Amino acid sequence: MKKIILIIMDGLGDRPNKELDGLTALQAANRPNLNYLSSHGTTGLMSPVASGIRAGSDTSHLSILGYDPNKYYTGRGPFEALGVGLELKPGDIAFRANYASIIDGKIVDRRAGRIQNTAELSSALETEIDGVKFIVKSGVEHRAAVVMRGPNLSDKVSETDPHSVDSSPMDTEPLAPEANFTSAVINKFLERSRKILASHPLNRKLISEGKLPANEIMLRGVGKMPAIPSFHEKYGMKAACISGTPLIRGIAGLAGFDVLSVEGMNGRVDTNYENIISSAIKSLEKYDFILINFKGTDIAGHDRKPRLKKQVIESVDSVIAPLLKLLQDTLIVVTGDHSTPCSFGDHTGDPVPIMFATDGIINDNVRSFDELSVSDGYYKITSEDIMPIIMSYSDRSEKYGA
Amino acid sequence: MKKIILIIMDGLGDRPNKELDGLTALQAANRPNLNYLSSHGTTGLMSPVASGIRAGSDTSHLSILGYDPNKYYTGRGPFEALGVGLELKPGDIAFRANYASIIDGKIVDRRAGRIQNTAELSSALETEIDGVKFIVKSGVEHRAAVVMRGPNLSDKVSETDPHSVDSSPMDTEPLAPEANFTSAVINKFLERSRKILASHPLNRKLISEGKLPANEIMLRGVGKMPAIPSFHEKYGMKAACISGTPLIRGIAGLAGFDVLSVEGMNGRVDTNYENIISSAIKSLEKYDFILINFKGTDIAGHDRKPRLKKQVIESVDSVIAPLLKLLQDTLIVVTGDHSTPCSFGDHTGDPVPIMFATDGIINDNVRSFDELSVSDGYYKITSEDIMPIIMSYSDRSEKYGA
Known part of the structure; x- marks a missing residue:
């Protein structure tokens, strides 16, 4: 039996870039080690989730790891919550949340002037009501995640974001009888939140500066965290995840992976590439399966920076040289979780290159990884x-x- | 409408072999006729059952013939029984069985010293109890198949193989109320079998020679033979099977194929290749669809003999020359049911080459079959x-x- 290192370059797939003379970032990159690996096994094109689907990192990672997203992806709320670094338990109800600005009872800005830091507001909203714990954590700008934890909760509740300005803030309503309790508790949470936000020093300060207050929290994308069979149970492998991205760490954690810490690792383009690979190699002693996610390729794609995406790929390529010596006992798999073409600035449904490299298997005719x-x-x-x-x-x- | 000859070289897919200068058996084989056929139609790679699945010959042949194994493969028992040449009927309950050695009430060898010939023991165990017929047939070494035929039988019964030595032989238990009768009948069968085996001349002889007796028959892999819609019903074709392998003959028989006899045909590497092909050509007069299975490639793969596998392929290639003249009215399909790489000695999940050759269809760019x-x-x-x-x-x- 061989051990496995699965390297996911997030958003790896690309389209032709004018700045790179019509090449994709991967084609343009100097990538001797990726090319070497691709010539020592089989390669191909992989459609994340299914052909043409514009998969997110959440649905794609679930699917790659063998968890059908049609079954386990239960709405954006739970995965948004994982993405801001919350730990979720099966049965938790989670929402995506927006801080918004209300004046004279009407929404005037659904993003509260794209407020930069709402961490202290989110802490102030955390509470327990009728035995239900509310966990609130801020994300980027006006975004946050709200998690409800307690017995007898249902996700059959309406959202409270009217998705338009000039509307009044909404309460939630039960969409099924079993959600009556959940809905009532949420509305108590909203009532309490409005009072706290109205009088919060941060909002008083914003108003005194002539800025919009963040005095309403709107809930959407509700989902109930599913119970996920452990990766070990499914495949009999002891698994570890090496990623600086909270969403990926969260998904791996749900599947029972050990989520490792690595010095200098982050979810950005300036992560410590070398430490990540040396940590992976060291972890082969203890683990059968190691999932690595490099986020930089996706970030560069979203930012429409093909040269940066090329650099990230070259950074990965330069540190993976030690893996080439492991092919006798190790299967190295390299792919992306979706395409994030720099020319598009977001995920597309394009298939992504994949390779399976190890000794002893068929080497197909491909000698170049793009x-x-x-x-x-x-x-x-x-x-x-x-x-x-x-x-x-x-x-x-x-x-x-x- | 064209007639069809589907040639399955069992376990055809291979991996690089040192003995063949890094080539697969198919690459290394002299195969002018296979190459000719591959240049007269379309080719590709075919994953048996699904990508990466290590399919057995049973699940793969079911799937190839259009019978979803998730629906029709109901456990190893029924297909093991077909494999030893038993004819099964829908509703039959079948087990894989092991002859084991019991001393002082404890299992001392789960394989009865890998006893070579148990045919007379199996005959002695055949009986009818409470209207249920027990059919017992020996397989290779300690292996056998046990089939129960009668009304109101259920496969919801526990197995009787403790899978460890030093345990006591087990009776079966019902796993659902509807299996109470089945379980009781099996336990009567086991009680009777123990008495017969204890006093059987073969076992007395083994003991007198200081060898382990085969005095317990352990049941596992239970399954109920499903009703399979006939191939003729599904496709409107009159079909025949030409194979020396009991499992393939059994599956084809279930699907309503006429299972043909051919002089010199067996399920080994020394089958009469020429007679098989001439029988197939002759059968085109009477049948629309002819399934041929050559087992030799799989046997050579299991035995880790790449040169032998190459020879089997060359034997097939040399006899199929007459098929090249039939392409106007006949579709020739050649593939394997799974890969059995000689370097691995067992089935792998590698995809298998396939070709569809006939006049008038697209000829893809492939001129070589490997x-x-x-x-x-x-x-x-x-x-x-x-x-x-x-x-x-x-x-x-x-x-x-x-």
Whole structure:
């Protein structure tokens, strides 16, 4: 049986960039080690979730790890909460939240003037009502996540964001009888929150400066955190996650991965690439399966910076050289979780290059790792095929039949 | 409408072999006729059952013939029974069985010293109890299959193999109320079997020679034989199977194929290749669809003998020359049911080469039939895609829509 390192370059897939003479970031990058790996195994194109789907990092990582997002992706709330670094438990109800500005009972700005730091507001809103704990954590700008934890909670409640200005702030309503309690508790939370926000020193200060206050918290994207069978249970492997991105750490944590800390690792382009790879190699002693997520490629894609995306790929390439010596006992898999073309600035449904490198398996005709070259390779698959192929190439699968 | 010959070289897919200068058996084989066929149609890679799945011959043949194994593969028992040459009927309950050695009430060897020939023990155990017929047939070494035939039988019973030595032999228990009768009958069968085996001349002889007796039969892998819609019903084709392998003959028989006899045909590497092909050609007069299974490639793979696997492929290649003249009216399909790489000695989840050869269809750019060449071909499919493609290329499909 072989051990596995799965490297996901977030948003890896790209489209032609004028700034790179019509090349994708991956084509333009100097990538001798990725090319070496691609010539020592099989390659192909992988559609995250399914062909043409513009997968998020959440749905794609779930699917790549063998968790059908149609079953386990229960709304954006729970995954937004994981993304801001909250730890969720099965049964938790989670919302995406916006801080908004209300004047004379009407919403005047759904983003509260894109307020920069709401951490102290979120702390002030945390409470417990009728045995239900409310956990509130700020995200970027006006965004936050709200998690409810307690018995007998339902996610069959309406959202409170009217999605338009000049409307009045809304309470929630139960959408099914079993949600009556949940809905009532949320409305108590909203009533309490309005009072606290109205008198909060930060809002008084904003108003005194002639700025919009963040005096309403609006809830949407409700979802109930599902129970997820552990990765160990599914595959019999002891697994670790190495990522500086809260969402990825959260998903891996849910699946029972050990979520490792690495000095200098963050979810940005200036993460410590070298420490991440050396930590992964060291972790092979203790773990069977190591998931690495590099976020920089996605960030550069969202920021429409093809040269930066190319640099991130080159940074990854330069540190993975030590992996080339491990191919006898290790299966190295490299792919992205979706495409984030710099020309588009957001995720697209384009398939993403993938490679499976290890000794002893078929080497397909591909000697170069990029969107075009791997289209001559062995596989045209979706993300749900990845784990079965990994299990087979690492000599870990049960036979289906005889 | 064209007639179809589907040739399955069992376990065809391979990986690089040192003994063959890093080539797969198929790459290394002299195969002018396979190459000719591959240049007269479309080719590709086919994943049996699904990507990465280590399919057995049973699940894969079911899937190739259009029977979803998730629906029709109901446990190893029924297919093990087919594999030893028993004819099963829908509703039959079948087990895999092991002859084991019991001394002083404890299992001392779960394989009865890998006893070589248990045929007379199996015959002695056949009986009828409370209207339920027990059919027992020996397989290789200590292995056997036990089939129960009668009304009101259920497969919701526990197995009787403790899977460890030093345990006591077990009786079965019902796992659902509807299995109470079945469980009681099995336990009567086991009680009777123990008496017969204890006093059987073969066991007395083994003991007198200081060898372990085969005095317990342990049951596992229970399954109920499903009713399978006939191939003729599904596809409107009169079908025949030409194979020397009991499992394949059994599956084809279940699907309503005529299972043909051919002089010199067996399930080994020394089968009569020429007679098989000439029988297939002759059978085109009477049948629309002919399934041929050559087992030798799989046997060589399990035995880790790449040169033998290459020879088997060359034997097939040399006898199929007459098929090249049939392409005007016949669709020739060649593939494997799974990969059995000689370097691994068992099935893997690697995709398998496939080709569809007939006059008048697209000829893709592939001129050579092997794992790498066909990866440049038309298709990246799974086994469930094969029958629809066959139906279309043979001008037999109904239009879906207008």
